[in-house]
Amino acid sequence: MFGFLKQVGDYSREAAAAARGMTQGLAVTFDHMRRRPVTVQYPYEKLIPSERYRGRIHFELDKCIACEVCVRVCPINLPVVDWVMNKETRKKQLKNYSIDFGVCIFCGNCVEYCPTNCLSMTEEYELAAFDRHSLNFDNVALGRLPTSVTMDPSVQPLRELAYLPKGVVDPHGVPDQERRAGRLPHEK
Ligand code: SF4
Numbered sequence: 001m002f003g004f005l006k007q008v009g010d011y012s013r014e015a016a017a018a019a020r021g022m023t024q025g026l027a028v029t030f031d032h033m034r035r036r037p038v039t040v041q042y043p044y045e046k047l048i049p050s051e052r053y054r055g056r057i058h059f060e061l062d063k064c065i066a067c068e069v070c071v072r073v074c075p076i077n078l079p080v081v082d083w084v085m086n087k088e089t090r091k092k093q094l095k096n097y098s099i100d101f102g103v104c105i106f107c108g109n110c111v112e113y114c115p116t117n118c119l120s121m122t123e124e125y126e127l128a129a130f131d132r133h134s135l136n137f138d139n140v141a142l143g144r145l146p147t148s149v150t151m152d153p154s155v156q157p158l159r160e161l162a163y164l165p166k167g168v169v170d171p172h173g174v175p176d177q178e179r180r181a182g183r184l185p186h187e188k
């Protein structure tokens with residue numbers, strides 16, 4: 001008799017624990033049903049990168065004076081500045097410039113300290129490649145400007161989800177002039 005009562009007690013305790021677990025799980029489910037969707041149908045839809053996004057570096061060859069400041073401020077001495085001394089003009093002549101994006105940590109130091117502003121960070125983040133050596137960009141590859149998400153006709157640009165108007169759940173198709181809940185970086 002005592003053994004039977006113990007079994008019933010154990011069973012009741014386990015059933016109560018299971019019910020508690022199920023309630024907690026459903027509470028999370030119901031809580032998420034009221035939240036905004038954060039799914040972006042990439043690559044058909046893309047979020048517009050933020051204004052200060054540090055993406056692939058753009059380089060302007062004609063502005064570079066081969067001073068190598070970018071190499072000195074880089075935490076891993078990454079940019080390769082290939083130059084020769086022009087004996088006639090007695091000035092450095094840039095032959096090639098390259099940055100390996102397989103190694104770069106996108107800290108932006110080189111961009112910040114370049115005295116002639118020939119480096120800038122773009123919004124390009126799609127750098128996946130099958131061969132890591134193809135991520136070593138020379139001055140030609142670095143000089144290419146990326147296609148902006150808002151200018152690409154094959155992509156539906158989505159505004160940053162954080163800046164959706166108050167009460168709006170669906171980020172798709174919200175008009176640009178709609179008042180936003182959050183403030184953009186340029187709005188004081
Ligand atoms: S700091 Fe700027 S100007 Fe100097 S070598 Fe680097 S990219 Fe060229």
Ligand code: SF4
Pocket residue numbers: 070073074075076077078079099103104105106107108109110111
């Ligand atoms: S972004 Fe940083 S890591 Fe990359 S090249 Fe410039 S300084 Fe070096």
